[in-house]
Amino acid sequence: MPIFSKIFRLGKMSIRLPYHALRAHRMMRARYWHHQPVVGAIPYELQLHERYWEKRFHLDTGGWVDINFKDGMLYEATPYLLLNDILTHLHLGPQDVFVDLGCGKGRVTCMAARTEVGLVVGIEQDPAFLQQAKQNLSRIPDRKAEVQWHHGLAQDFDFHQSTIVYMFNPFGAETLQKVVDQLEETLHRNPRTIRIVYANPVHQEVLTKTPWLQTTQSWPCAAYAEFTIQPPNPTLVSFWKSK
Ligand SMILES: C[S@@+](CC[C@H](N)C(=O)[O-])C[C@H]1O[C@@H](n2cnc3c(N)ncnc32)[C@H](O)[C@@H]1O
Structure with missing residues (x-):
């Protein structure tokens, strides 16, 4: 054979x-039957999830929008399937405070609110996106977690309660460095383990050179072949933890 x-x-x-x-x-079988963490997609699975979740809750989180904002990247939502895999992998619990930096139209915030996490925070600089995110959340009937919205800059947020920081390539290296510095400052005030999820980690070198952070895992782009990121990068998501 x-x-x-x-x-x-x-x-x-x-x-x-x-x-x-x-x-x-x-x-x-692992993903849909046993609800076990899975990394990867079969052909068409990503597209199916994109259609299914938007239709199921009548959400409007899709599309690409250029944003005219210093050091900010364009708006694009994390693919639903990838997001599902990330959330399953994180095993969020009531002790966790999940912060979506640059929440845009709220896809990640909405989906995280359906888990057993203690609190979800969506931070966004664009008031129109934030408004849309709030509308989207109101359409999720089975949310389990409290959600707080914050209109403002990620680098100005007080992270002292945050335990999980999620980013889907929201900004450049300069802003990311400010966020990392803010996080470090809160570690002195409130010692705890901070986990960072960086999807499309364009400026990963900022995290690599941060002495108090260590990488725990990275998922390859090849696992989700239908989802292409720009610029091309062998890593699709990297996971980090405070030492
Ligand atoms: C790529 S989108 C990600 C949206 C969402 N997190 C997701 O994964 O579906 C990045 C978002 O970050 C926002 N953003 C960019 N720079 C920001 C900053 N300094 N503070 C807060 N939001 C920012 C943009 O307006 C945009 O909505």
């Missing part, structure tokens, strides 16, 4: 499944 396939017998019938079909089957 070639190593790239496996034969299954059903009575007198035998079915030969190629390895990638087996892997896809295992991945789907």
Whole structure:
């Protein structure tokens, strides 16, 4: 039997499944049946999730919007499937305060509010996006966590209660450095473990050279082949923890 396939017998019938079909089957079973953390998507799965979640809750979080803001990146939402995988992986609990830096139209905030997390905070500099985020949240019937909104700059936020900081490439290195400095300052005031999730980690070098942070995991872009990020980067999401 070639190593790239496996034969299954059903009575007198035998079915030969190629390895990638087996892997896809295992991945789907883990994700949808056992609700276990999974990294990766099968073809069309990302698109299906994009349509499903927006329709299910009548949300409007999609699209690309250029933002005219110093050191800010364009608006684009984290793909639902990737977000689901990240949230499952994080095992959020009541002790966690999850902060979405640059929450935009609120997709991440809305989905995090459906977990067992203690508190979700959405921070956004654009008042129109924030308004839309609030509307989107009002359409989520099964939210479990309290949500607070903050109109302002991520680098000015008081992080002293935050335990998880989520970013989907919201800004450049200069702002990211200010955020890291703010986080460090709050560690002196309130010693705790801080976890950082950096999706599309364009300015990851800022975190790499931060002595109080260590990387715990990174997920490759290749795992979610249908989702392309710009500029191309082998890493799609990196996970960090305070030492
Ligand atoms: C790529 S979008 C991410 C949206 C959302 N977090 C998600 O993953 O679906 C980045 C958002 O960050 C916001 N942003 C950029 N710079 C910011 C800053 N300094 N403070 C607060 N928000 C900022 C932008 O307005 C934009 O809505």
